[in-house]
Amino acid sequence: MKEMYFDAVVIGGGAAGMAAAQELDQAGFSCAIIEREEQLGGILTQCIHNGFGLIEFKEELTGPEFAERVEERLQGTTIRIFTATTVMEMETTADPKLLYCYSAQWGILRLSCRLVVLAMGCRERNRGNIRIPGDRPAGVYTAGLAQRLVNIEGYVPGKDIVIIGSGDIGLIMARRMSWVGCKVHAVVEILPYPSGLTRNIVQCLNDFDIPLYLSHLTTNIIGRDRVEGVEITPIENGALMHEKAFTIPCDTVLLSVGLVPENELSKVAGVELNPMTNGPQVDSMLMTNVPGVFACGNVLHVHDLVDYVVEESRRAGASAAQWLKGRRPQHEARLKVGANVRYVAPGRVDLQADNKIYLRSLIVKNDALLEVKVNSRVVKSQKKSHIQPSEMIELHLSPKDLEAAIGAPDPLVEIAIN
C-alpha cells in the first residue's frame, strides 16, 4: 500500500475542489486533490453549452472552457493531483486524518493529513426517488446521463423525447436534444412554476417552441420493452384531475427532478447533514461538525451557477488555511431559517467578520423583502424585485449589521422573506 502525507486533502476535482486547493497552496500548505474521473473539471466537462463564467471571468464560457480556466490557475502550484483515484473511506476523528483511496496507478493509496475539504459535488435524483408508477421499459434516463451520452460518448439515446421536471439540466437537454435532431414533445413539471433558471426557460424552451406543462404530474410511464409514452395528469387546486389525463407518445423519457449532494463518505465520517440541503452543517468558516473537515460547492448545497461555487470554495480554502494556522471562530451566532426561506448556508455567522450567505426561497414573489433579525429585532432589510426558488440569493452581513448580537447569550440571527 502506497502511503503519503499532505497538510490538506481535497476530495473532488471539480470547480469547487480546484478553487479550494488553490487557496491552501497559496497559503503555503502541501495539498492534494483526489478526483475519481480521469481529468479534473467535474460536471463542467460535459456541459458544452455556454452561460458559465459571467461573474468569475466577466465573459460567457462553455463548461469545459470554465474548467480549463480554473485548472490553469493550478499551474505553478505544488498541488499534487491524483486523477482516476477514488476516496473509498476516511477516518477523520484521529490526528492525522486518514483517507483510503483506490487509484488506477497506485492500487490502494493511504493518505494522511491534518485537514480534509469535501468537494464531491452532487448527483441526480432518479426514477426511484420520485416513484413514478408504470412499467420498467428501456428509454428512461436522467438528464445528466443523457447529456454525458450525447456530449461525451456521441450516443443519442432516442428520438421522441419527454422531459420530466424543469430543472436546469432538463431544460438544457431539451435544447440539446432538439439540436441533434430529436423531437422534444414536452417538459412536464409538478410545481406551478419552473424549477430552472428563467434564462434557460427562454433560451431552451421558448426559442424551440417546446411546451412546458406546469402543475402536471407524470402518472404513468407506458411501454413494456421500450418507452411508448407517458401519461400526464393536470393538478388543479391541489387535486389530480384524472378525467383530464392525457398521453404523450415518446420513446425516451429524461428525468430532471433535482440534485442531491453526494455525502455518503461524509456520513460515514460522522459529518452532520442539514436535512434541507442534504449537505453538511457548516459554521462561519465552512467547517463541518468534525474539526478540520470543511465543505464547499455542490456537496454543501446545490448551486445554480458555477461562479458562486468558485467564490464559496475559495472562502472554504482560505478559512481551511487559517484553521491550519490555528484560527478558530470566537464569536459566532446561529443562523435561523425564517418565513419563506428554504435554507441558508452556512449555518452560523462570525460576528466580527464580513459574512457571505447563500439562501433559497420557498416562494415565487415580486417585490419581496429580505429581512434579517437579531434576537427578534430587524437589523437589515433588502428589497428584491423578484425571487424564485431556482435562483440563489446572496446576502452580506457585516459586523455592523450584527452588532446587536455581540454579548448576547446564544445569539440568533433569523433570515426571512416577506
Ligand SMILES: Cc1cc2nc3c(=O)[nH]c(=O)nc-3n(C[C@H](O)[C@H](O)[C@H](O)COP(=O)(O)OP(=O)(O)OC[C@H]3O[C@@H](n4cnc5c(N)ncnc54)[C@H](O)[C@@H]3O)c2cc1C
Ligand atoms: C447539466 C448542468 C448544467 C449546468 N449549467 C450551468 C450554467 O449554464 N452556468 C453555470 O454557472 N453553472 C451551471 N451548472 C452548475 C455548475 O456547473 C456546478 O454547480 C459546478 O460545476 C459544481 O462544481 P462542484 O465542484 O461542486 O461539483 P462537481 O463538478 O460535480 O465536482 C465534484 C467532483 O468530485 C468527484 N468525486 C466525488 N466523489 C469522489 C470520491 N469519493 N473520490 C474522488 N472524487 C470524487 C467527482 O468525480 C467530481 O469530479 C450546471 C450544472 C449541471 C449539472
